[in-house]
Ligand code: SF4
Ligand code: SF4
Ligand code: SF4
């Protein structure tokens with residue numbers, strides 16, 4: 160065993176550059192158990208809630224559906240399905256507002272609940288070790304499990320990469336202020352998370368898992384400490400409180416000292432990471448056959464009367480959720496009430512409240528303007544360098560900001576813009592109130608668009624050239640056909656002459672000669688008549 | 696004597712390396728990118744003919760032979776700037792005689808009105824229209840470059856050019872601010 164591995168085994172905790180310590184404010188929501196709220200009357204389920212292709216529709220308007228029934232299927236493009244949140248009737252399928260900062264629409268399925276909350280039949284599994292790896296992955300995919308901590312990458316797809324793994328890391332860090340959904344889940348369902356972790360270990364063919372929790376969650380730590388002695392292959396790691404310790408690359412650095420290469424994946428350094436919520440969902444999917452139709456959402460902020468954590472069915476609208484939690488919007492008519500999906504660092508302001516909670520929604524934050532002042536006027540960069548000090552990815556936010564403003568995309572890529580995890584630490588410390596992350600997000604979107612356009616232009620060029628070739632070929636073929644036809648005619652003539660028959664050419668000549676002779680005869684006859692007349 | 700040995704050894708070495716280098720120069724020669732290819736790579740490949748040439752490649756050839764670089768409306772100012780960079784000339788504004796820069800569009804056939812005359816197929820520079828004589832025709836939207844060439848020939852005017860819709864995955868972040876900071880203010 161190498162010295163580095165020994166240090167990992169011994170529980171050494173490394174460090175990562177930068178980071179900040181914003182006020183946590185988790186105590187508002189993490190003191191009460193996760194509550195179940197009354198079901199809404201209507202649910203809106205977007206068919207795309209994860210990264211990757213969307214599944215093919217399985218239902219039509221008017222269908223009666225039961226909770227947990229698939230609405231879309233894996234299909235040929237290996238998509239992730241979505242499921243019915245509660246029993247009822249499909250009342251509409253079509254474009255609808257989705258939880259996206261753009262406020263754009265996407266295909267959504269609207270379900271009118273019947274209030275009975277009947278469940279579809281699920282097939283539990285007594286012993287998952289009897290199934291093959293592929294069958295287990297299929298079970299996870301069919302249940303629609305996507306990473307619940309971040310971008311919603313399909314879990315089965317992440318596990319399908321088969322490479323030697325040293326550790327599976329279970330991420331229970333939850334470093335973003337206000338959010339306590341994972342904290343409460345760990346306190347109340349540590350056993351299920353451990354079951355899920357074991358299944359993940361089994362599928363990944365990996366020996367050992369590290370469960371990482373931030374030091375500010377002593378109750379969650381205690382819950383795992385009580386259970387872990389029975390599981391020698393699982394180890395607990397408590398990481399110091401700092402934002403963003405929960406970032407994938409940052410946590411890997413903390414636990415193993417390894418650095419994921421630029422634009423690389425954790426698997427490149429022999430690791431794979433899953434969120435605690437995902438481990439929970441995997442356990443539900445594999446052991447109970449239950450698809451992902453609900454998740455824990457933290458609802459918090461000054462303007463919420465009943466902050467806390469709630470089991471929320473996917474597809475519940477934010478408006479409905481807020482009403483049930485005692486929503487007191489800012490009274491002042493001059494100021495707008497912001498509702499943020501996600502946390503204060505990485506979340507986005509919702510364009511309106513009729514958008515649904517989706518698989519990756521971990522928090523709805525309804526702040527007062529005192530606790531979270533509205534964005535102030537952007538000032539010029541004073542080159543203080545504070546942003547570079549806190550960047551966990553060791554980038555130069557200040558440089559990138561200049562480059563982004565100048566639209567120098569090559570320069571941005573040289574500065575490793577795509578290593579930016581959009582954690583917002585730089586914008587948090589910037590004294591000039593520059594919305595740095597926005598510049599990066601915009602630049603990233605633009606760079607992706609340029610790449611897309613380029614790929615499209617490439618296809619158009621190929622198609623254009625293929626068409627030119629086809630036209631040229633058709634022209635040649637036409638000419639060739641004409642030439643062949645002419646040749647065939649000539650040949651036929653020559654043959655006819657050779658056989659002693661009339662040469663058609665001669666026949667023409669003969670006809671002309673006959674016509675001439677006739678004309679001459681007529682002319683002679685006419686002249687003769689004239690003469691006779693004259694003689695009279 | 697040593698001088699002679701040294702000369703011979705160096706001579707042989709020189710010969711050997713010379714051969715290796717000579718061989719490498721032939722064997723691993725990098726095909727230089729002719730200027731037309733480089734220009735063509737910068738053009739948007741809409742193949743619309745607005746520049747006055749029957750496609751992007753012919754225009755690229757014309758530029759290589761000294762034509763102006765500001766005749767491509769689909770590429771707009773960005774393309775002109777890139778071309779100016781490549782050719783080492785001043786960038787100038789788009790020549791409005793050839794058209795204006797416009798949003799990206801895609802052709803859509805109102806299919807129930809189509810009489811199946813195949814005229815549009817013949818006009819499409821990238822073979823993005825599908826159909827057969829007396830059958831309904833349709834546009835393969837993701838292959839359509841938005842060149843506008845099929846609209847004119849259609850005898851029943853059933854082809855529309857519609858702007859490419861914005862979807863969440865090609866949406867551009869605008870700089871409306873989202874509160875990424877200030878969590879400390881109430882302390
Ligand atoms: S948002 Fe990006 S640039 Fe800013 S601190 Fe985080 S990783 Fe660094
Ligand atoms: S923190 Fe803000 S003002 Fe300071 S260098 Fe960075 S961008 Fe400029
Ligand atoms: S005007 Fe049209 S055909 Fe000419 S270069 Fe531009 S896109 Fe190509």
Ligand code: SF4
Pocket residue numbers: 804808809810811812813814815816826832848849850851852853854
């Ligand atoms: S030109 Fe118009 S009518 Fe003719 S095939 Fe095309 S779309 Fe149909």
